[in-house]
Amino acid sequence: MTKATLRASSVEEAAPLFINGRTYRQPARPVVVICFDGCDPDYVAAAMQADVAPHLAAMMQHGFGAIAQAAMPTFTNPNNVAIACGAPPSVTGVAGNYYLDRATGREVMVLDGHQMQVDTIFAHFARAGVPVAVVTAKDKLLRALARNMDGIALSAESPEDAVPVLGDRAPASAADKYSEALSLYVLDAGISLLEANRADIIYLSLSDYVQHKHAPEAPEALAFMAEVDRRLGRLVALGATVGIVADHGMHDMSGPDGTPRVLFVQDVLEARFGAGSVRVICPITDPFVRHHASLGGFVRVYIKEATVSPEAVRDALAGMVGVSLALLADEACTRFDMPLEGEADVVVVAAPGFALGATQGEHDLSALAGQRLRSHGGTSEQAVPFILSHPLTEDYATRAQAGLRNFDIFDFTINGVTA
Numbered sequence: 001m002t003k004a005t006l007r008a009s010s011v012e013e014a015a016p017l018f019i020n021g022r023t024y025r026q027p028a029r030p031v032v033v034i035c036f037d038g039c040d041p042d043y044v045a046a047a048m049q050a051d052v053a054p055h056l057a058a059m060m061q062h063g064f065g066a067i068a069q070a071a072m073p074t075f076t077n078p079n080n081v082a083i084a085c086g087a088p089p090s091v092t093g094v095a096g097n098y099y100l101d102r103a104t105g106r107e108v109m110v111l112d113g114h115q116m117q118v119d120t121i122f123a124h125f126a127r128a129g130v131p132v133a134v135v136t137a138k139d140k141l142l143r144a145l146a147r148n149m150d151g152i153a154l155s156a157e158s159p160e161d162a163v164p165v166l167g168d169r170a171p172a173s174a175a176d177k178y179s180e181a182l183s184l185y186v187l188d189a190g191i192s193l194l195e196a197n198r199a200d201i202i203y204l205s206l207s208d209y210v211q212h213k214h215a216p217e218a219p220e221a222l223a224f225m226a227e228v229d230r231r232l233g234r235l236v237a238l239g240a241t242v243g244i245v246a247d248h249g250m251h252d253m254s255g256p257d258g259t260p261r262v263l264f265v266q267d268v269l270e271a272r273f274g275a276g277s278v279r280v281i282c283p284i285t286d287p288f289v290r291h292h293a294s295l296g297g298f299v300r301v302y303i304k305e306a307t308v309s310p311e312a313v314r315d316a317l318a319g320m321v322g323v324s325l326a327l328l329a330d331e332a333c334t335r336f337d338m339p340l341e342g343e344a345d346v347v348v349v350a351a352p353g354f355a356l357g358a359t360q361g362e363h364d365l366s367a368l369a370g371q372r373l374r375s376h377g378g379t380s381e382q383a384v385p386f387i388l389s390h391p392l393t394e395d396y397a398t399r400a401q402a403g404l405r406n407f408d409i410f411d412f413t414i415n416g417v418t419a
Contacts, residue, residue, distance in 0.1 A: 038208025095285025297378025
């Protein structure tokens with residue numbers, strides 16, 4: 001009896017797992033899901049047009065390729081956690097990279113999994129005896145995604161941790177966190193894990209450094225897509241079912257002269273209602289300030305002055321240049337499937353091509369190092385690629401026609417592909 005036959009036999013005997021409202025079967029072959037951070041569909045289209053990604057093209061032709069909708073807000077933490085748990089932020093409890101703790105009044109940068117209300121798919125499979133691995137570009141994500149998980153957890157920011165796990169197979173260190181090397185390290189680590197037969201379920205979360213810095217058709221972006229594509233080919237050649245999705249898209253938020261088009265929401269509201277009347281939180285805020293200067297397409301408004309009503313704030317912002325939506329908390333949470341507990345009084349979503357900030361003095365635009373502001377966070381960045389290396393079963397192909405979310409990817413990669 002071959003190793004593959006033994007594996008298939010053991011999989012048939014293993015009970016499926018019910019995780020966060022979905023049932024997952026035991027994978028018959030290794031599963032690799034890649035969160036291609038910031039990979040707007042335009043990057044895939046540009047790579048196809050330039051013919052620099054033949055393996056990705058083959059996946060879309062012979063496997064499956066579509067567009068899915070990311071969770072709101074379209075930031076790294078909420079979407080990575082949603083993908084890892086197979087559920088929206090209303091279930092996971094994570095709806096930003098940065099938030100205001102109403103109980104203490106403190107502003108908190110999310111660097112771990114303390115907000116998470118449920119465990120990840122990996123944690124559940126690990127408890128069932130399935131070897132799992134998570135590799136991230138960023139330490140902050142690893143601490144969340146590896147929460148309660150008994151498995152391999154590696155980050156490109158801490159490459160020394162890979163040596164005891166992979167030995168000579170450990171990728172070379174990515175010295176500069178502001179480079180494409182972080183993402184390539186993650187993919188190389190995934191390849192090494194597969195080659196060493198160390199995990200049956202692997203999650204690889206990349207960095208969006210390139211997408212923040214370069215437009216899809218830029219030579220640098222195309223070169224990066226080619227490097228990613230070469231590694232995708234290796235993952236597929238090693239026998240894995242590969243699923244690719246993104247946490248958010250990416251759009252230019254600068255004017256023709258290169259100046260960022262930003263509405264500083266707290267400045268606007270304080271001019272209307274008085275100094276100290278509100279506090280605006282930018283949930284894109286994270287340690288990678290050079291990516292976006294904490295400017296994105298979504299902010300939260302917390303009212304501090306009792307005489308100011310949420311409705312008055314909403315009405316003051318509605319229809320303003322740079323604003324697409326201004327919603328009360330319950331409206332926003334219902335519309336975007338976000339947790340209501342702890343939500344701000346008013347949620348603001350940017351119009352396409354605009355970014356939102358708090359006060360002008362809080363955002364250091366020099367952090368952009370002279371680059372055009374390319375960012376994310378709003379509904380404009382919800383469209384993301386959803387690509388599988390293998391074709392779908394008839395049932396899942398029908399389900400896909402009804403619409404996809406990026407956090408469907410593990411369900412489709414594990415349960416939905418043909419043998």
